[in-house]
Amino acid sequence: YYNNNTLIYLDGKFVKASEATTDLYCQTLHYGYGVFEGIRAYATETGTRVFKAKEHYNRLKNSAALINIPFDYSTQELVDATYELLEKNNLNDAYVRPLVFCDPNMSLARPNNVSIMICAWEWGAYLGDKRLRLTVSSYCRPHPRSIKIEAKVCGHYVNSILATNEAKDKGFDEALLLDSDGYLAEGPGANLFFEKNGVLFTPQLGNILPGITRATVLELAEKLGVEVKQGLYKPEVLVSADSAFFCGTAAEVIGIESVDERKFPKSWNESLGRKLQEAYSRLIRNSEKILSTTH
Ligand code: PMP
Numbered sequence: 235y236y237n238n239n240t241l242i243y244l245d246g247k248f249v250k251a252s253e254a255t256t257d258l259y260c261q262t263l264h265y266g267y268g269v270f271e272g273i274r275a276y277a278t279e280t281g282t283r284v285f286k287a288k289e290h291y292n293r294l295k296n297s298a299a300l301i302n303i304p305f306d307y308s309t310q311e312l313v314d315a316t317y318e319l320l321e322k323n324n325l326n327d328a329y330v331r332p333l334v335f336c337d338p339n340m341s342l343a344r345p346n347n348v349s350i351m352i353c354a355w356e357w358g359a360y361l362g363d364k365r366l367r368l369t370v371s372s373y374c375r376p377h378p379r380s381i382k383i384e385a386k387v388c389g390h391y392v393n394s395i396l397a398t399n400e401a402k403d404k405g406f407d408e409a410l411l412l413d414s415d416g417y418l419a420e421g422p423g424a425n426l427f428f429e430k431n432g433v434l435f436t437p438q439l440g441n442i443l444p445g446i447t448r449a450t451v452l453e454l455a456e457k458l459g460v461e462v463k464q465g466l467y468k469p470e471v472l473v474s475a476d477s478a479f480f481c482g483t484a485a486e487v488i489g490i491e492s493v494d495e496r497k498f499p500k501s502w503n504e505s506l507g508r509k510l511q512e513a514y515s516r517l518i519r520n521s522e523k524i525l526s527t528t529h
Contacts, residue, residue, distance in 0.1 A: 235355045241322050243315045243352040248322055251353060259338035261345055266389020268335040268348075269297035269305075272423075272483045273316070275354070276518045277326035284320070284330065285518050287313045289446045290483075291332070297385035298334055302344045305334050312352075319354055329357035329484065333388075357484075364407075365491035365502055366480065368421075370469055371397040371409040375419040375441060384444050394422035408480070410493060413441035417466040420445075424482035427451065428475040428490075429506045435471070438464040447481040447514075454513045460506055469493075476500040479507035486518075487511040 236242075236251040244254055262268030273290045275282050291312040298305035316330055332352040336345040373396050376383060381390060393411075401409035410426065413419040418437050420426055425448040427436045434455055436448065455462045472478065477500040478490040487510055489502045502508050 236353070240353075240355075241319065243319050243350075245349050245351075248319070254351070256335065256349075257338040259340060261336035261339040262388060263335075264340065265342070266387065266392065267301070267303070267345075268333060268388040269294060269301065269303060269386055270331065270333040270388060271386060273330040273332070274483050274518070275316075275320055275325065275328045275330060278519055282317070282320055282326045282328075284313065284316050285483075286446050286450070287316060289449075293386065293444075293446065294332055294334065297382075297387060298348075300382040300385040301387055303334060303336065303348055304345070305348055305350070307350065312350075316352060316354075319352055323354060325354050325356060327356060328354045330354045335388075363488070365489040366407040367491050367495075368408050368410045368493045369401050369404055369406040370494060371400060371411045373397045373400065373409075373411060374414045374416075375411045377414045378441055383441060384439070386443060398422045412469065413437075415441075415466075416468065417441070418469060418472055421480050421482070421485075424480035424485045424488075426472075426478065426480060427507065427510075428472050428478035429500070430471075430475045432461070432506075434460055434462040434506055435467060435475075436462065436464055438466060445482055447483055447486070450514065450517070451481050451487065451510055454510055454517065455506075458509060458513065460509075477502065477505035477507055479505075479511070481514075487514045 238252055240251040241248045242251045242254055271290045271294045275284045288309055291309040334348050334350050337347045339345055376393055397409035397411055409422055411419045420442045425445040427434055452462060473496055477498045479487055481487045489507050
């Protein structure tokens with residue numbers, strides 16, 4: 235992720251990644267009480283563009299507010315710092331990871347002070363470009379009354395890691411998690427869509443992370459004239475679907491081959507997922523058309 239020359243952004247300054255440190259009494263390290271983002275930057279004809287930068291930093295600020303972490307940077311400051319960070323590290327196609335973490339504090343009380351670090355590195359397709367073989371996880375997503383499910387909180391990712399490890403140990407590429415009522419939710423780090431009879435379906439907001447890629451896919455589907463329904467769906471509905479895909483900043487749009495060895499009948503090349511994958515790849519490389527995320 236970094237070498238001796240890599241710079242990271244830390245509380246308003248650019249410092250060497252290899253020399254930056256944190257306190258072992260950091261509240262985030264002990265309790266997972268911190269928030270983060272996953273953002274991608276792409277090389278476009280008019281230079282490097284941080285895709286949906288504002289949306290990601292707005293979500294970061296919202297995540298912090300939802301769990302009572304005081305964090306008062308403006309979105310613009312953070313966007314500017316990200317561009318500067320990419321330039322200083324000579325990165326064009328990169329993954330950007332901002333993390334808001336708390337001061338040393340062993341209590342469970344809200345922090346008085348927090349820090350932000352932003353790092354970036356060159357990163358290819360997160361889940362590869364092969365279609366995924368999924369398994370339905372024995373872990374469910376955390377109940378929205380236990381945590382703030384719409385916040386991207388460090389500690390929530392223990393659930394994602396457990397589900398990923400379980401899926402890999404069983405020989406699958408990736409997990410699919412249900413919510414605590416048994417409805418389809420999302421992957422460990424991506425949102426789910428599936429296609430049936432020419433209509434696209436996706437789990438509604440409420441028990442999932444409101445993905446920025448999910449919002450982008452909804453906009454692209456609308457532009458392409460594809461009907462999309464959002465609701466609560468049981469796994470049986472997915473099993474009888476024609477095709478399916480995951481989407482997320484890291485994974486982008488990636489096809490799903492099977493769920494617990496049951497293959498989807500429609501060929502990927504003819505699926506709505508493939509059309510949206512193409513539209514998404516065009517959009518991320520397009521320096522002009524920036525859609526707003528309103529879903
Ligand atoms: N769900 C979860 C649990 C995630 O971690 C992610 C990745 N941030 C997503 C969905 C997709 O979100 P986005 O499109 O904003 O990256």
